[in-house]
Amino acid sequence: MKKNHLFMIILGIFFLIFPLVIHSHYYQHLVIIIFMWVVIGSSWNLLAGYTGQVSFGHAIFFGVGAYTAGIFATKLGISAWWGMVFGGFFSMLAGLFVGWVCFRLRGPYFALATLAGGEIIRLIATNWESLTEGMVGILIIQTFKSKLSYYYIAFVLAISCIYVIHLIMKSKWGYYFVSIREDEDAASSLGINTSLYKNISLLVSSFFTGMAGAFYMNYMAFIDPEVVFSLHYVSIMAILVGIVGGVATIWGPAVGAFVMVGLQETFRSSFFGLAPKWISQAHAMAFGLLVIFVIMFLANGIVGDWSKIKRNIFRIKPSNA
Amino acid sequence: MLRVNGINVFYGDLQVLWDITFEVKEKEILVLVGSNGAGKSTTLKTISSLLTPASGTIEFNDIRLDHLPPNKIIEQGVVHVPEGRRLFPEMSVEENLIMGSLYGEAKAKRNGTMDYVYSLFPRLKERRKQMAGTLSGGEQQMLAVGRGLMSKPKLMMFDEPSLGLSPILVQDIFGLIKKINQEGVTILLVEQNVTQTLAMCDRAYVLENGRNVLEGTGKELMANDHVREVYLGI
Numbered sequence: 001m002k003k004n005h006l007f008m009i010i011l012g013i014f015f016l017i018f019p020l021v022i023h024s025h026y027y028q029h030l031v032i033i034i035f036m037w038v039v040i041g042s043s044w045n046l047l048a049g050y051t052g053q054v055s056f057g058h059a060i061f062f063g064v065g066a067y068t069a070g071i072f073a074t075k076l077g078i079s080a081w082w083g084m085v086f087g088g089f090f091s092m093l094a095g096l097f098v099g100w101v102c103f104r105l106r107g108p109y110f111a112l113a114t115l116a117g118g119e120i121i122r123l124i125a126t127n128w129e130s131l132t133e134g135m136v137g138i139l140i141i142q143t144f145k146s147k148l149s150y151y152y153i154a155f156v157l158a159i160s161c162i163y164v165i166h167l168i169m170k171s172k173w174g175y176y177f178v179s180i181r182e183d184e185d186a187a188s189s190l191g192i193n194t195s196l197y198k199n200i201s202l203l204v205s206s207f208f209t210g211m212a213g214a215f216y217m218n219y220m221a222f223i224d225p226e227v228v229f230s231l232h233y234v235s236i237m238a239i240l241v242g243i244v245g246g247v248a249t250i251w252g253p254a255v256g257a258f259v260m261v262g263l264q265e266t267f268r269s270s271f272f273g274l275a276p277k278w279i280s281q282a283h284a285m286a287f288g289l290l291v292i293f294v295i296m297f298l299a300n301g302i303v304g305d306w307s308k309i310k311r312n313i314f315r316i317k318p319s320n321a
Numbered sequence: 322m323l324r325v326n327g328i329n330v331f332y333g334d335l336q337v338l339w340d341i342t343f344e345v346k347e348k349e350i351l352v353l354v355g356s357n358g359a360g361k362s363t364t365l366k367t368i369s370s371l372l373t374p375a376s377g378t379i380e381f382n383d384i385r386l387d388h389l390p391p392n393k394i395i396e397q398g399v400v401h402v403p404e405g406r407r408l409f410p411e412m413s414v415e416e417n418l419i420m421g422s423l424y425g426e427a428k429a430k431r432n433g434t435m436d437y438v439y440s441l442f443p444r445l446k447e448r449r450k451q452m453a454g455t456l457s458g459g460e461q462q463m464l465a466v467g468r469g470l471m472s473k474p475k476l477m478m479f480d481e482p483s484l485g486l487s488p489i490l491v492q493d494i495f496g497l498i499k500k501i502n503q504e505g506v507t508i509l510l511v512e513q514n515v516t517q518t519l520a521m522c523d524r525a526y527v528l529e530n531g532r533n534v535l536e537g538t539g540k541e542l543m544a545n546d547h548v549r550e551v552y553l554g555i
Contacts, residue, residue: 055367062423096534136546175412175416175420178409178411178412179409179412179420182409182410182411182412183407183408183409184406185371185407186403186407186409187409188371188390188391188392189369189391189394189400189401189403189422190392190395190420190421190423190472191392191393191395191396191423191424191472192395192420192423193390193392194392194394236408247326257405313473
């Protein structure tokens with residue numbers, strides 16, 4: 001336990017001083033994006049990993065958060081940073097609606113309903129041009145020139161998201177969520193209001209995902225429906241981050257975010273310019289291979305199967321075996 | 322104590338219970354027997370509100386259960402030990418027991434009840450930090466019973482507690498149900514194991530194809546020609 005705390009403090013200090021030492025905007029940008037994915041992945045994990053309600057539609061909440069910030073800035077003329085608060089709030093409203101509709105279904109049917117929900121809202125955002133500017137997208141002016149401010153905002157957001165989820169999972173809510181995942185009927189027979197707690201899980205999850213979306217608006221300064229409501233860049237990526245890192249573990253999505261963003265970037269940049277250009281086209285295939293590998297050999301993800309990795313790759317015997 | 326009045330239950334368009342009526346009296350052991358698909362489990366699920374009857378009423382001590390959501394049933398003192406245990410496999414034994422006592426009096430008396438459950442099942446105490454999914458079948462059934470007891474029920478409903486257990490364990494479980502009953506808990510038991518259950522129960526009903534066809538004391542039914550032919554194979 002002590003060793004873990006020490007490790008976390010070192011890791012925290014490392015990320016605190018990282019942008020002060022590494023001045024490359026490119027690497028700072030990468031870590032900012034990773035932090036954002038830590039938030040989205042952890043939120044997805046709360047709903048899907050712990051509560052067992054697998055969502056294929058987290059782009060709904062990401063996009064609503066981003067558009068809230070963008071529309072507030074362009075239509076109402078208030079700083080897009082207010083979107084960090086209101087984006088989370090409006091995402092929760094979207095979450096309430098999604099829950100109202102989709103929680104009537106269970107298991108794969110719930111997943112399919114959220115998948116459809118994500119596509120529906122993307123089409124709405126594309127066609128409701130008076131509000132969202134449609135495919136033209138929303139362009140705002142970045143508040144800060146340097147990446148440092150964005151870096152620390154994303155850092156605080158990621159840390160607080162993980163910490164809040166950690167607190168929830170230690171509380172009795174956490175037990176209710178897990179019991180719903182394990183057996184929904186048994187949980188409700190034991191007196192748990194399953195629809196209430198499924199909605200609470202969804203609301204917390206949508207709030208943080210919406211904050212991440214609003215942060216994306218502020219940071220990238222440009223959004224359009226194809227990006228923020230994207231099925232494969234947001235919804236599927238959220239699932240991959242969770243699965244690769246480790247479903248139903250606190251640190252899994254954080255590790256998953258590093259791996260997935262790192263992999264995506266390695267391919268996009270053709271292995272940082274070392275490999276021929278055509279390889280950048282292969283990143284979808286690499287994702288597919290990684291998922292197959294993880295499902296076959298590390299069904300619980302990198303964090304969930306960490307002891308197995310240590311045993312098989314590093315040949316380290318577990319100390320308390 | 323529990324009064325089921327003419328319930329009709331459907332899965333979609335398919336009617337599975339036809340006008341089921343029966344009564345459980347205070348402190349007795351009542352058994353519903355019948356073959357596969359007779360509607361025994363459906364009856365229990367309907368009492369637990371996991372299914373809603375299209376018509377008919379269910380009353381427990383004069384409180385209507387059929388309009389309550391499933392999570393309110395347990396607060397009335399009715400607990401369902403479902404078929405196939407339905408534990409939370411990735412929670413420890415102790416956590417599973419705690420999940421049985423979330424509200425009201427059961428929560429206030431949680432520690433005392435847990436000691437009682439551990440005294441009934443010393444095996445569970447030995448394994449209280451172990452994941453429920455890693456227990457053997459018999460131990461899982463004990464845990465399911467223990468989790469039910471944690472809610473301090475007035476009425477306990479068991480759905481095929483003998484399922485998948487060896488004959489010796491089946492006897493243990495039935496002996497235990499009898500013991501729980503002697504301590505003042507009313508029992509509603511659903512079983513396919515007709516011989517043993519008829520021997521231990523006070524009264525029984527026979528369900529066939531979703532209909533209530535016979536009722537009587539255990540002894541009466543043991544002597545009934547139809548029961549002997551169809552269920553006992555004599």
